[in-house]
Amino acid sequence: MMREYDQNQSLDALLDDPFASPTPQVQSDSRAAKRNTYDDLTPEYQEKAQKIANQIDYKNQQAILQYGVAAQSELSQFSQSVLQHVQTKDTGPVGDVIGDLMSKIRQVNPDDFSAKKKGVIGRLFSGVSRPIQNLLTKYQSINVEIDKIADKLERSKQMLYRDITMLDSLYDKNKQFYEALNVYIAAAEYKLVALQNETLPQLQQTASQKNDYLMAQEVNDLNQFINRLEKRVHDLKLSRQIAIQSAPQIRLIQEVNQTLVEKIQSSILTAIPLWKNQVVIATTLLRQKKAMEAQKQVSKTTNDLLTKNSELLKQNTIEVARENEAGIVDIETLKKTQSDLITTLEEVLKIQEEGRTKRTEAESELYQMEKDLKTKLLDMK
Secondary structure, eight states, X not given: OOOOOOXXXXXHHHHSOTTOOOOOOOOOOXXXXXXXXHHHSOHHHHHHHHHHHHHOOTTOTTHHHXXXXXXHHHHHHHHXXXXXXXXXXXXXXXXXXXXXHHHHHHTOOGGGGOTTSHHHHHHXXXXXXXXXXXXXXXXXXXXXXXXXXXXXXXXXXXXXXXXXXXXXXXXXXXXXXXXXXXXXXHHHHHHHHHIIIIIHHHHHHHHXXXXXXXXXXXXXXXXXXXXXXXXXXXXXXXXXXHHHHHHHHHHHHHHHHHXXXXXXXIIIHHHHHHHHHHHHHHHHHHHHXXXXXXXXXXXXXXXXXOGGGHHHHHHHHHHHHHHHTTXXXXXHHHHHHHHHHHHHHHHHHHHHHHHXXXXXXXXXXXXXXXXXXXXXXXXXX
C-alpha cells in the first residue's frame, strides 16, 4: 500500500537541519542542467540559502557527507511511493465494467421493437413459443443488469476521484522537495564562491608567507573540502532532477484518471438514463400496440353480434387502423442513440488502454531512474 506523507511537513522543516541524518532509502538516477541556482531563488529563499551557507564549516570534513541528505532521503521515499502507486493502481477494472456495459447494450436489438418486424405483433395471437412477454422480460432483465453496472461505474468514479486528490498531495509534496533542494544547492554554490574567491586565496597567501607545513595542510584540506562540496552539489542536482521529472509524471497519471472520470460522468452516466428511457418508451408503445390489436379483435367480434352499431364500429376500426399505421416508434432514432453510446464506450476503452500503457511506461522509467542513481551513488564511494 502506498506510503502516506505528513501533509503538515513544510518546506521549512526540510531546511531546518541541512546536516540531518536520514532513514536509509533506495534512490533514483536523473540529470540536471548546471545553472546559477541562487539567482533563481526568491528573496526569501535567498536569505535561507545564506543562513545555510553560513552553517557550512570547511574545517568539518565529515559534515559535508550529511549535507542535504535528509531532503534527498525524503525524495527517495517519495519516488518509491509514486512507483508503488503506478504498480498497484490500475484502471483495468473500470475497463472491465465498461466492457460489461457494452455487452449488455449490444443485447438490445432496436428491430425487436419495430412494428415492421412481423414476429413482434404476430406472436401475440399466433401461439409461437416465444411470446411478446418474453421479449419484455428480457429487456427488464437487461435493465436490472445495467443498473448494477452503473453502480460499479459510480464506485470506480469515486475511486478515481480519491486518486486524483491523492496525486494533488503528491504533486505539492514533490514541489516542496524541489524547492528545498534548490535552497540546499544554492547555499552550497554560494559557499563555494566564498571559499574559492575569498577563503582559499587568503589561506594560500598566509601559508606562503609563513612557510608553515600545517598551514599548507590546511590549504590542502580546504581544496579537498571544496572538491567534496562540488560533488555534493552535483548529487543534490541529480536529486532535484528526480523531482523535476516526477512533476509531469504525476500529472500524466492524474490526467488519465481525470479523463476517465469525465467520460464516466458526462458520457456513460448520461447515456445510460437516455438508453433506459428509450427502452421504456419502446416497451410502453409495444404494450399499447398489443392492447390496440386486442381491441381490434374485440371490435370485429362485436361487429358480427351487434349489427346496429356497424357504422360506429366501422369508424372505430378505421381510426384504429390509422393509428396502427402512424409509426409510433422512431426506430432510427433508437438505433442512432445505441450506436452513439457504443461509440462512446469504445472511445473510453481506448483511452483506458492508453492510460494503462502510459502508466506502465512511467513505472519502467521510475524504476530505471531509481536503479541508475543507486548505481551511481555506489560508484562514487
